[in-house]
Amino acid sequence: MNLVPCSVVENRELTPGNFLLTLKVPRGFTRPQPGQFVHLRVSTVSEPLLRRPYSLEGFVERGGIRAVRIYYSVVGRGSKALSSQPKGQKLDLIGPLGIGFSPRPRRMPILVAGGRGVAPLLFLGRKLRERKRPFIFLFGARSSRELYGVRDVRGGRLHLATDDGSVGYRGSVLTLVKREWETGGHTPLNAEIFTCGPHGLLHEVAAFADAHGIRCEASLEGPMACAVGACRGCPVPLHRAAAGNGDRYPAMCVEGPVMDATVVDWERLP
Amino acid sequence: MTPNLEVHIGSLQLRNPVLVASGIIGYGIEYARLVDLDAIGGIVTKTVTRHARAGNPPPRVVETASGMLNSIGIENPGLEGFLESKVPILRELPCAVVVSVEGEDVREFCELVEGVSRVGVAHAIEVNISCPNVGPHGLRYSTDADMAREVMTAIRPLTTLPLIAKLTPNVTRIADIAAACESCGADAVSLVNTFVGMAVDSISRKPILGTVVGGLSGPAIKPLALAKVWEVAQAVDIPVIGMGGITSPADAVEFILVGSTAVQVGTALFANPGLPEACVEELGSYLRRADVASVVDLIGALDVPSERGVIRAGRHVLPRARRGSAS
Numbered sequence: 250m251n252l253v254p255c256s257v258v259e260n261r262e263l264t265p266g267n268f269l270l271t272l273k274v275p276r277g278f279t280r281p282q283p284g285q286f287v288h289l290r291v292s293t294v295s296e297p298l299l300r301r302p303y304s305l306e307g308f309v310e311r312g313g314i315r316a317v318r319i320y321y322s323v324v325g326r327g328s329k330a331l332s333s334q335p336k337g338q339k340l341d342l343i344g345p346l347g348i349g350f351s352p353r354p355r356r357m358p359i360l361v362a363g364g365r366g367v368a369p370l371l372f373l374g375r376k377l378r379e380r381k382r383p384f385i386f387l388f389g390a391r392s393s394r395e396l397y398g399v400r401d402v403r404g405g406r407l408h409l410a411t412d413d414g415s416v417g418y419r420g421s422v423l424t425l426v427k428r429e430w431e432t433g434g435h436t437p438l439n440a441e442i443f444t445c446g447p448h449g450l451l452h453e454v455a456a457f458a459d460a461h462g463i464r465c466e467a468s469l470e471g472p473m474a475c476a477v478g479a480c481r482g483c484p485v486p487l488h489r490a491a492a493g494n495g496d497r498y499p500a501m502c503v504e505g506p507v508m509d510a511t512v513v514d515w516e517r518l519p
Numbered sequence: 520m521t522p523n524l525e526v527h528i529g530s531l532q533l534r535n536p537v538l539v540a541s542g543i544i545g546y547g548i549e550y551a552r553l554v555d556l557d558a559i560g561g562i563v564t565k566t567v568t569r570h571a572r573a574g575n576p577p578p579r580v581v582e583t584a585s586g587m588l589n590s591i592g593i594e595n596p597g598l599e600g601f602l603e604s605k606v607p608i609l610r611e612l613p614c615a616v617v618v619s620v621e622g623e624d625v626r627e628f629c630e631l632v633e634g635v636s637r638v639g640v641a642h643a644i645e646v647n648i649s650c651p652n653v654g655p656h657g658l659r660y661s662t663d664a665d666m667a668r669e670v671m672t673a674i675r676p677l678t679t680l681p682l683i684a685k686l687t688p689n690v691t692r693i694a695d696i697a698a699a700c701e702s703c704g705a706d707a708v709s710l711v712n713t714f715v716g717m718a719v720d721s722i723s724r725k726p727i728l729g730t731v732v733g734g735l736s737g738p739a740i741k742p743l744a745l746a747k748v749w750e751v752a753q754a755v756d757i758p759v760i761g762m763g764g765i766t767s768p769a770d771a772v773e774f775i776l777v778g779s780t781a782v783q784v785g786t787a788l789f790a791n792p793g794l795p796e797a798c799v800e801e802l803g804s805y806l807r808r809a810d811v812a813s814v815v816d817l818i819g820a821l822d823v824p825s826e827r828g829v830i831r832a833g834r835h836v837l838p839r840a841r842r843g844s845a846s
Contacts, residue, residue: 250552251552251553252552252553252792252793290790295585295738295766295767295787295790296584296585297582298582298585298586298587298737298738298786298787298790299582299587299789299790300789300790326582327582343553343792471577471578472578472580472581472582473580474580474587474589474786474789475543475545475549475550475789476789477549477550477553478545478549479543479544479545479549479550479565480542480543480545480580480589480591480789481565481574481579481591481594482579482580482589482591483577483579483580484574484575484576484577484579484594485577486576486577496573497573498573498574498577498594517576517577518577519577519578519729
């Protein structure tokens with residue numbers, strides 16, 4: 250982890266409000282793992298004040314050039330400021346940060362993505378393909394427009410769901426998860442889940458995993474101030490049993506953002 | 520000529536007047552790769568409480584216009600945990616270490632001051648009597664001059680380390696609280712802690728912070744903080760450590776001009792970890808530009824026209840050298 254300068258190679262609006270950002274980073278930038286994030290200065294002025302944490306969609310290495318990719322939606326002041334940064338703009342970031350997905354899953358990985366939460370799972374899927382590991386990719390979004398990156402999923406079996414039925418199954422990706430589990434011949438010994446998306450979906454996936462004894466890693470999202478474990482501003486509430494003796498709040502930035510989904514108290518996580 | 524940046528807080532000699540505020544940098548180690556601790560005066564640790572605290576429920580931080588609201592709730596391992604797991608880290612730091620402590624009552628403050636003094640890692644103790652996020656006792660000791668006196672009187676005999684009373688701005692007359700601390704043996708006062716603030720989500724009709732209200736920091740509060748520092752610097756003879764919204768290196772100079780002997784960088788460090796070091800550099804170059812030999816000569820060197828002539832901001836600073844000789 251270091252503070253490094255970066256510059257915008259591309260900041261393209263793929264679908265209304267959804268952007269793919271490519272940032273060139275120095276040659277010495279540590280190779281990030283899927284699920285790790287960077288803490289990005291989204292503008293060169295002091296407004297917005299704080300950096301924004303972004304999970305990585307990918308890491309590109311070509312010759313001596315390294316770049317990180319971020320898939321983001323405009324949802325607030327930070328992402329709005331970021332969306333107006335032109336090609337060539339110099340920014341800086343701290344990273345790579347946090348704990349990513351387990352890099353070498355021992356069981357069949359079932360990747361479960363909701364909306365823009367697909368980003369770190371596309372990164373994970375690519376890594377699995379590089380290692381010639383088969384996987385299952387279940388992806389749900391509101392409509393076909395938001396199914397970002399589906400053509401990029403190779404080496405895995407892909408199933409889609411949309412709320413409006415414009416592509417794939419009409420309904421929640423959770424149904425795909427249940428169906429896959431019932432018909433795929435999986436057991437907790439030979440399959441595990443990696444998920445990222447809205448916390449409501451993660452809660453449902455975690456509950457399903459917990460009920461069936463399935464190992465489940467979820468990538469969490471939330472506001473962060475320091476992102477290095479110092480300020481304690483990004484607490485993750487845990488179930489009583491997992492918190493141990495009394496309350497304990499792991500910091501999402503250093504003990505996450507990828508965590509065991511079955512110990513997170515989703516009711517208390519905003 | 521290299522300007523002299525050295526300042527004194529009681530018996531604590533700082534190589535330069537730039538500290539990082541409590542709650543920002545943890546125990547130093549978290550930011551060791553991002554902040555050059557060799558370049559700054561020192562750090563103030565995350566506040567240590569008598570017993571471990573899990574902190575407040577989320578959300579704990581929210582960004583507001585040019586500011587940040589927080590309700591962390593002093594998540595920390597408690598005195599025993601601090602002594603066991605944090606002191607070894609602090610011993611390795613290449614800068615002054617000010618340990619911040621907060622007690623729920625006078626007895627806890629005493630136990631903390633004794634415990635921290637005994638272990639010999641702190642260069643000074645900041646007495647946090649001004650946290651807005653730990654329940655009713657948090658602000659009690661710094662919103663009431665009598666209660667501030669009670670704490671300071673009790674802890675003063677227990678340590679030879681410099682005691683810095685950290686004050687809240689959420690009072691009618693902060694100078695009274697500062698004077699009360701001074702009269703009971705505080706070596707310095709530091710201010711301001713955060714302003715009590717609130718953020719609301721009109722769609723959900725809910726407060727954004729888990730604790731409803733929290734503490735506001737960041738550039739939004741800088742003018743408010745400068746006014747409080749200015750007020751206190753005129754009321755006490757002990758050093759004032761100024762903070763509140765320092766975002767650019769020039770801000771540090773402003774705090775010194777209104778009467779701060781040292782400054783603390785806070786929230787803006789999250790965006791710019793190089794800020795404390797940049798403040799040190801700016802102080803040096805400001806002194807060179809102004810042809811002033813020592814930063815001590817800058818303390819309270821604000822020119823304020825009045826009917827009685829120029830008011831000095833800090834009474835504790837003796838002769839002002841070469842003011843007006845700026846090129």
